[in-house]
Amino acid sequence: MTMIKIHNLRKRFGRADVVNNFSAEIFKNTIVGFVGPNGSGKSTVINLLTGVETIDHGDIYISDILVKNKKKLINNYSFNISRTYQDPRIFDQMSVLENVLIVLNKRKVLSSFFETKKPFNSSKVEEVLRKVDLWGKRSALAGDLSYGQRKILEFARVLAMDTRICIFDEPFAGLFAEMKLIVSELILDLKASGKTVVLIEHDMDQIVKLADYVLVMNAGKLIAKGKPSKILSRNDILDIYIGKDLHEK
Amino acid sequence: MEYLIHLAILLSIYAILGISLNLLLGYTGLISLTHASFFGMGAYVTALLLVHTKTSFLLSVLLGVILVMPISTFLGMISDQFNKNDYMLVSLGLNVIIFGLFNNLSNLTNGALGISGIPRPVLFNIDFSSNSNYLLLALVLLLLIYLFSHYIVRTSFGRVLKTIREDENVSKSFGFNTRYYKLVIFVITASMAAVSGSLYASYFSYIDPSSFSVTTSMLILSITIIGGLASLPGTLIGTLFFILFPELLRFVGIPSEEVFQLRQLMFGLIIVLLMMHRPQGFMGKYKL
Amino acid sequence: MNSILPQLLINGIVAGSIYTLIALSYNLIFKLTKFSNLAHGGVLMIGSYVALYLTQNSLANLWISGLVGMVLAGCGGFIIEKTTFLPLRKKGASSMVLFIASLGVMMIIQAIIVIIFSNQSWNLLSIDTISVTYSIFGGLISNTQVLILLIDVIAILILTALFKLTLFGKIVKAIGDDAETAKVIGIDTEKYTGIVVFIASSIVGLAGILISLDAGMEPSIGLGFLFKGIIASIIGGANNFLGPVVGAFFLGLIENVGIWKLRGEWKDVIAFVVLILYLSFRKIKTLKE
């Protein structure tokens, strides 16, 4: 069953066709690797998917509902999507605990008005923060964390949101080895609990290890898709990625 | 002793204004210079009701709030569509416009002549004409508003406000209707300002448009920022500083008017120095 | 009943020419420093009060004291920029912190002026010099007003030439568009900002002098005129260079012609209603795209 269907998507910034008629399907309960050199348009596709950018042309179906996002930002929550950003967008002048607690908040103004600090889900937050080993820093300001810790905090926030679709934009960047291990374990857990994961990453080892399926993008177009082991050994893919002369030697 | 009571009443009136603006600016990141207009609306409603009709003080305060709610909802919606810099200019504009209405609609507000003879309230057979009783009334209202604000800040509603301050788009993507949240807090803080307006009118027994001009909005802004953003006790310190300090100048021996000119010079200097070294204010937890 | 429209138009144009200088100079600084600088209103007054001091003690004739006023206003703006706003920017202060600091600077300048000159309102030309008036298409314009229009046109030409045609102008535009890349390719942005602040401050000082020549000056007027300048630069379209000029004349005309139907006490209200209407239309236009 396809969880997300993208049909010849197009997006233009000024004169550059950052994404031109890009189509793809992402199947339910799989980990999809989304790879391609920098500036190939990966992040833009994800931004279009999560409503950060408006769609110039083309359609996106999320669990068979056509995404109509004339407004700039669709409400990801209502489409059961959560994501992280290449450069983590967390609430700097709020504590680590509050950064995660917010996603478990009541959404309606009136009900949030009567939900005081001691909500039931603080145990859920503790569980998530312990998993990513940030529980010790829970009262620290998010802005004071290191780059790696900020990445991990955003990752923890996606875990806490418990949405059907999770999109991670370079989750492994800036992490130490053992932290990478924890994150990859958690991603596998996500898949085990029925989630669909989209992973944008340059770290090929992680892609090969985690991804069931890979989409390769270059210059705004989808140039290859399939099993990671098969795809990533093809010369034409390596050419774009590591550059012709390097991998010839 | 009367003088200290008078100062305490003045402090609680401006503390209420400071706290309400802190909820708006310190917690939600909305820099609004319209606050003196809501302060004025509350004052004028109470003044007109107490002078021309027999309504009780509490009812006039309530009616002031009831009048301010729809107006602040409308103004909130207008000013909400703008980004940070335009928002501030639009809020300033709204203050100038409302000041113009206070001053020019003389058949309603008596214009520059102001409204005099506003009686002191008599509630539950306590006569509030003596300042010490009035101080109790003012402190009770300040306490209520302080606790209410303290409660708001502790709820999830308060937490959502802080996320709006930090990064509204991300907060939106989590499914929070941020426009609605901003509107609700704008109306709440406007109503608080109206309450302090009613207190002001009944205490001073005379009001005129000059006390609700843009300069008053800037005074409230300075109180909030110097006191400390996103810190309610900080606002109390800020009010203490801005209201007590000029009164202290009356005690300094030099009676010449230069001392009073120095007041504005000193305030300007303090604002600049604070922005240099402690932009979050004395006890603030949020840097602008 | 000869229609009063021509006279109102003349009054509007003269007011517009003064708003132009304020709007242009404000916009020049805003594009580089990216915050609403209230101290600019204070610098306006430095210009006019220096000129007053020189003429009052007959230290110089009108022209020289005008020039000295402009130059000192320029220095004033420059010093404020280097001692207050530059260190704040270096600390990474947000535009709101800079705005509040500029409010503080404005209060300081106003307080100093009131201590030295008191709150008395005055006019640079001793009031009883009967000014020669000419009548053009049905309205009267005094020689001081003609002088103001001339100075205004010259100032606009010089500024446009300086910022549109010269290399200096292009560099300033580059900094305005994207300060980071400008720094990357080796432009000393702070030096250029300093120069632009000096020029803009002397222009706003000139505006202060023209106000005190034409209508009258008082310490509490600086902020009011600055707001008009800010509104003019916004409604005129801040991105192109001559936008504020269009905005300024539009605002001057609306305010003065508006009095045909409304009373003068609504003047400030008109200006801000125009601002809010403009911003709302601009917002609706962007939403429609």
Place this chain on the structure above:
Amino acid sequence: MNNVKKVVISIVLVIALTAVIGYTIRNKSVSKPPSSESNPIVIGSILPLTGDYLSVYGVSIKNAINLAADESGANVKVIFEDEHGCTPADAVSAAQKLISIDKVKNIVGTMCSGSSLAILPISEENKVVVISPSATSKNLTGKGQYFLRTIASDADNSKALAKYASEKGYKKGAILVNSAQDSLVSQKDDIKTTFVDLGGQLVAEESYIASSNKDFRSQLTKIWSSKPDVIFVSALPDDLALILKQANTLGITSVIIDTDTSAGTQQLIDLAGKLSNGLIFPFNPVPTNKQYTDFVTAYKSKYGEDPSAYAAEGYDAMALMIKAILASKNGASDDVKKQLLQIGQGYEGASGVISFGSNGDVEKPINIMMYEDGKPIKAE
């Protein structure tokens, strides 16, 4: 977090310290002077010493008060408090401080009608005698048992001016008023109703807000388009001078009548010079009377500049206050009030002949003057 606590505590300490030091200095100098004389008479004064254009007049009244105190020969101590540009809240703070800390029983002041109305509840409650040198609004009349004024309420001036205008046969009248100043607005209302009652026709009514803009040309253009015979202007001298200049550049030839007595001071002549020719205005002090000219020369010699508007009234208020206190038994307020009413009958003051009515208002002979190349002459 602790350095924040340190900062806050140190600031609170500083504030407390200055308060204590200030308090002690103030008490030492006021209550227990070592000199053998009886305690000095303590008189409070609330005036706009800072803020906007009003402080020009506030400072000048302060000088006049000090002048009266020196000339009285009595041991008088005057405590000046600032009402920061006639804001009612500041006036009340000043009054509270004077009454409860300095234990003042007599106040010369507040300059504006609004702030006078604001301090009345406190001053009446504490039986403090208040004499205002410049609050002219008529809804102050009879409001305070201990409230007096050395300036005629402008209602009578405006009525006299309207009568003068209609007698001179001016049919079409126009109005230009500073709608941010309460006394000027009430003058405008009085002159408007009286002029229309006497058969005059009001052809234009224009206004401005003083501290925001000094360009009155468009309002004057609109007025001039209806070619009025007379323009009633309610403005203070510095705005009035600019109005005269701009009216001149617009070629306006209608007669200009200013409704405020402040037009009759040297300040206007200095500002407007020749342009003041033909300006008609109400004035109470008979310019030729000795007291006025002595006052102006004494003021000029002490302060090196001419007194601004309302200074003469301030001078008289202080002089009367001191005389009444000296005459009264140990300065009890009721007695001081009685003395004031007695002394203040036909009192030849610098601001004209003062005779207090029972309600504390003063009826002064109203002179309608006109400027003739810088000299005020009686307008016939």
